[in-house]
Amino acid sequence: MSGAVFYIFGATGDLAKRKLFPAFYALYREGKLGENFAVVGLARRPRTNEQFREDVKQSINDFARYKITNEPEFANFAQHFEYMSLDINNVAGFHELNALTARLDEQFQTGGNRLFYLALAPELFGNVSYNLREGGLLETQGWHRLVIEKPFGYDLPSAERLNGQLRQVFEEKDIYRIDHYLGKEMVQNIEFVRFANAFFEPLWNNKYIANIQITLSETVGVEERGGYYDHSGALRDMGQNHMLQMLMMMAMEPPSRLHPEDIRDEKVKVLRSLRLFENSDDVRANVVRGQYTNGTSKGKALPAYREEESVNPESTTETYFAARVHVDNFRWAGVPFYIRTGKRLPLKTTEVVVEFKNIPNNVYLAKKHDLQPNLLVFRVNPMEGIYLKMNAKQPGSEGVIVPVAMDFCQSCQIGINTPEAYERLIYDATRGDSTYFTRWDEVALAWSYVDRIAAAWAESSADLKSYPAGSWGPEEATQMLTQDGFKWWPINGQNEGEVDWETESPKASVLTK
Ligand SMILES: NC(=O)C1=CN([C@@H]2O[C@H](COP(=O)(O)OP(=O)(O)OC[C@H]3O[C@@H](n4cnc5c(N)ncnc54)[C@H](OP(=O)(O)O)[C@@H]3O)[C@@H](O)[C@H]2O)C=CC1
Numbered sequence: 001m002s003g004a005v006f007y008i009f010g011a012t013g014d015l016a017k018r019k020l021f022p023a024f025y026a027l028y029r030e031g032k033l034g035e036n037f038a039v040v041g042l043a044r045r046p047r048t049n050e051q052f053r054e055d056v057k058q059s060i061n062d063f064a065r066y067k068i069t070n071e072p073e074f075a076n077f078a079q080h081f082e083y084m085s086l087d088i089n090n091v092a093g094f095h096e097l098n099a100l101t102a103r104l105d106e107q108f109q110t111g112g113n114r115l116f117y118l119a120l121a122p123e124l125f126g127n128v129s130y131n132l133r134e135g136g137l138l139e140t141q142g143w144h145r146l147v148i149e150k151p152f153g154y155d156l157p158s159a160e161r162l163n164g165q166l167r168q169v170f171e172e173k174d175i176y177r178i179d180h181y182l183g184k185e186m187v188q189n190i191e192f193v194r195f196a197n198a199f200f201e202p203l204w205n206n207k208y209i210a211n212i213q214i215t216l217s218e219t220v221g222v223e224e225r226g227g228y229y230d231h232s233g234a235l236r237d238m239g240q241n242h243m244l245q246m247l248m249m250m251a252m253e254p255p256s257r258l259h260p261e262d263i264r265d266e267k268v269k270v271l272r273s274l275r276l277f278e279n280s281d282d283v284r285a286n287v288v289r290g291q292y293t294n295g296t297s298k299g300k301a302l303p304a305y306r307e308e309e310s311v312n313p314e315s316t317t318e319t320y321f322a323a324r325v326h327v328d329n330f331r332w333a334g335v336p337f338y339i340r341t342g343k344r345l346p347l348k349t350t351e352v353v354v355e356f357k358n359i360p361n362n363v364y365l366a367k368k369h370d371l372q373p374n375l376l377v378f379r380v381n382p383m384e385g386i387y388l389k390m391n392a393k394q395p396g397s398e399g400v401i402v403p404v405a406m407d408f409c410q411s412c413q414i415g416i417n418t419p420e421a422y423e424r425l426i427y428d429a430t431r432g433d434s435t436y437f438t439r440w441d442e443v444a445l446a447w448s449y450v451d452r453i454a455a456a457w458a459e460s461s462a463d464l465k466s467y468p469a470g471s472w473g474p475e476e477a478t479q480m481l482t483q484d485g486f487k488w489w490p491i492n493g494q495n496e497g498e499v500d501w502e503t504e505s506p507k508a509s510v511l512t513k
């Protein structure tokens with residue numbers, strides 16, 4: 001990797017602590033950072049370099065997958081970190097930052113390359129980019145890249161405004177919009193499994209696939225982010241980004257080359273093919289929203305959403321939504337994509353299930369047995385793997401057919417969530433590989449789709465359902481599939497009531513008939 005100075009704006013914040021410092025350490029331990037780098041932590045509160053390095057150490061001890069086992073090695077890593085107190089609205093501070101960087105460029109031989117990571121509230125993104133230019137930080141000979149966190153706007157108009165601000169300073173090719181789901185191993189693996197196997201691609205269409213289900217369930221509530229979440233809700237927090245990104249990975253055509261722009265071109269075509277909801281009735285017929293009331297998990301009482309800190313006690317924000325999405329193109333016409341996500345559900349899991357059409361029911365075996373459809377399941381999070389559910393003869397029986405699994409449990413082999421999404425994404429941005437970052441046209445089209453749902457919801461909250469914390473969400477989401485002759489496949493083979501509350505994490509391989 002070429003050298004670089006990394007600037008973490010928001011270095012005293014939650015994201016830096018939980019994700020960014022551990023990711024830098026993992027990259028360093030794996031030799032991917034080399035020695036020609038410096039990390040400058042930036043935020044308003046005062047911190048000495050020593051205190052900052054202690055913060056970094058603490059965050060690694062608390063959150064990293066590589067723990068510190070070798071103190072001299074950590075000391076060597078830590079001497080690449082410096083801290084500067086900076087209010088991003090103060091342009092003079094950026095001149096000072098430029099002077100600091102000139103020294104770091106020299107000390108660590110970074111070649112003038114600069115990566116600006118904005119782990120800040122989105123309202124601050126525009127000012128940072130102006131001040132980077134005003135402060136002279138974009139004048140070195142190397143590359144200058146901007147990495148920004150979600151949310152990218154609140155709706156299409158606000159996203160356009162934000163993008164306009166950034167584009168006054170940075171070219172699109174230098175803007176790396178993070179969707180951390182794209183950094184997850186199994187989300188990236190969708191593309192490989194689809195396009196590197198002779199037996200999937202011929203079946204990957206409306207002739208053989210009955211429906212696709214994407215579930216992103218969380219056990220947590222809104223924790224300390226009530227203020228942000230109450231303004232956002234599940235649709236904007238998860239739907240506009242992570243869920244549509246996974247849908248694109250499932251539905252895209254094979255790219256002609258493995259070039260970032262070719263891959264993103266194919267993804268964006270999926271968004272262009274989404275059937276837009278025509279009016280509020282259309283939205284209500286195809287999208288269910290819910291909010292959790294009080295309930296229990298592992299025998300523990302949980303508060304209702306409206307009782308959470310910083311949440312409006314009369315809030316109508318959805319903490320759950322499920323939608324029937326159609327991709328109106330030649331490959332997918334007639335195949336529903338069902339997506340659902342929610343807080344305070346029974347399991348923390350992300351899974352994508354491909355349900356294949358059953359064999360013709362006039363065939364002898366189908367006439368004689370109640371055959372289950374074949375399923376291909378991508379387990380994204382926290383267990384990682386792929387399993388195929390198929391039908392086979394029960395050994396020794398009188399021709400009894402049972403569902404069996406071919407199960408590739410990646411996390412059983414190499415551990416849970418390896419490597420972490422942020423490691424991959426920081427590494428890719430440093431190498432200039434934008435494949436797993438969101439291009440502006442993807443962001444804009446995703447907002448266009450989601451804005452229609454949000455607009456219908458803004459008219460009236462009469463369709464907002466409640467669900468007890470610890471349940472699988474409103475009954476209406478189940479009915480939506482029943483209407484189509486389908487059902488939600490149990491997550492990791494577990495129906496409600498069968499959850500392993502002790503571990504909360506899915507069992508390796510459970511099949512439900
Ligand atoms: N936390 C998470 O898990 C996730 C976060 N994100 C996104 O990442 C971004 C950061 O989130 P998070 O870390 O949770 O937020 P926090 O509120 O924990 O941190 C915000 C950071 O911004 C700094 N800051 C605020 N105002 C200024 C200013 N005027 N000048 C300089 N620094 C400032 C704060 O430091 P100080 O007060 O010292 O100035 C702090 O370091 C947000 O966009 C969020 O949506 C996205 C996905 C997950």
Ligand SMILES: O=C1O[C@H](COP(=O)(O)O)[C@@H](O)[C@H](O)[C@H]1O
Pocket residue numbers: 218237238350381
């Ligand atoms: O972006 C977000 O994602 C997290 C869930 O991410 P995961 O990697 O833990 O599955 C979600 O909790 C948060 O609300 C949202 O902003």
